[in-house]
Amino acid sequence: MLEVTNLSVSYGGLRALTDVTLSVKEGQFVTVVGPNGAGKTTLFKTISGIVPAASGQITFMGENLFGLHPARRAHLGIAHVPEGRQVFKTLTVLENLEMGAYPQAGQRAWHHTLDRIHTLFPILAERATQLAGTLSGGEQQMVAIGRGLACAPRLLMLDEPSMGLAPAVADTIFERVSQIHKEDGVTILLVEQRVAEALELSDHGYVLETGRMVLDGPYETLLQDDRVRKSYLGLS
């Protein structure tokens, strides 16, 4: 579905990604883990077209993404839930979700998806008319994920949804993401620093360090790798 091939990106004069290759197949749950500054967010931004690539290729459903205007990606069915939530602070919760449904697919499915979003995150129905900027971090994350779902995506990209959240809230978020994957059949690409929880949910994991993919494989393989056990899971 999503194929990233030998991608290199320079960002502000620095090489942020070198020769990164990643593949997400339809229906998969893929996680990219790695320390701060490894280039995870840059990878997402490049897929979304906000950061230009130096070389390499990205295709989605066989279509080359580099030739496309950044805004076209949402219309193809790629939803990007950005790092730090980035909700529209001056819009109400409901308007935020409506903006998620900006592409045609989202508009067609709007009534259905809104119900679904409210089932997943009942608090958003209660807060529908409140400005999104006045919500707590966890609620804003729910708005951001709901907004992503509203475009009826084929691929949902989540950039550190647990960042800055209380552990209990983060657990809820993970649970919902897993539900979205299992019940709605949405393909998921997740970037996380909570490595244990993230890998547990996923079919396939990648480890990104200082801009290079150092390791990849199914969950079980990664768990057996000494480096992952030591550096990310705190096991020996």
Next chain:
Amino acid sequence: MDLEVLIENVLNALAAGITIGCIYGLMCIGLGLIFGIMKIVNFAQGELLMLGMFSSLYLVTGGGILAFMGPYIGPFVGALLAGPIVFAGGCLLHKFLIARVSGLRTAGSLDEGHFGQLIVTLGISLILQNGGLILFGSSPMTVRTPLASSAIEVGPIYGDATVFLNKARMISCAIAIIVAVSLYLVLEYTRMGKALRAAADNPTAATYMGIDTDKVYRLAFGLGCGITAIAGGLMATYLSFGPFVGLDYVIIMYSGVVLGGMGSILGAFWGGLTVGFVQQCSALILPPQLQNAAIFVVFLLIVLLRPQGLFGRSAERA
């Protein structure tokens, strides 16, 4: 008998304050879109007002294409048509100049592009002023309508005290309110309006939603230009103007927008109304030279007591 004169003066100042205030309100909405919502510093806004006035003038008077409508309807249709003309100009301006110093291109930068916008729009303003001087000449103009010199008399209310409502201003005021309300409804309830607000709020996230922010910004900038131009066309019916008229009004527009609260269209309207109202009423007790000073005394007072503006609301969680 002095009381009668006083009452008459006060009531007439109030009436003038409200009618002129509504037109100022519309003018401020234009800047409210550009500066309040899109956060683009635009010093050329006064010149857009001027262009609105001259567009209307050339459409209506002499051999203008609207001359057949006569002096009663023509000036107001001309004012409304100045909107689309300046809208188109504003879109072009944005495409070739403003887009380079605003929006997604400067979204992450330290000053959000404000330094660039300051210089670029100040330059545009100077070019339009001096270009206007060459094209339109320096003698004061006005879009003549007999309505400007006739009034509806209300009263006598108390003794001989009568309120005179200038017909040209009344009609302009009504048109201003209709245009302002329509724009508000479009921004608040249509998909386009919401996309515009989303793109202004967070251009990166808006792009992730599939909103072409460049296009939306261009439209919003053009709309802001067009709205101010309509206000200009309306003002041209009762005011004499030249190529430098914008200088007087750009300050009024900024104070109106800040007074009403950044980012609120409704606020910009009330801000403009307040400024117009204060300006007219200050004529009661102050010499005309001090009218603009009065505006700023009130401006400073309101900003002192309510820094977020009359309608500003804080969207940040404390």
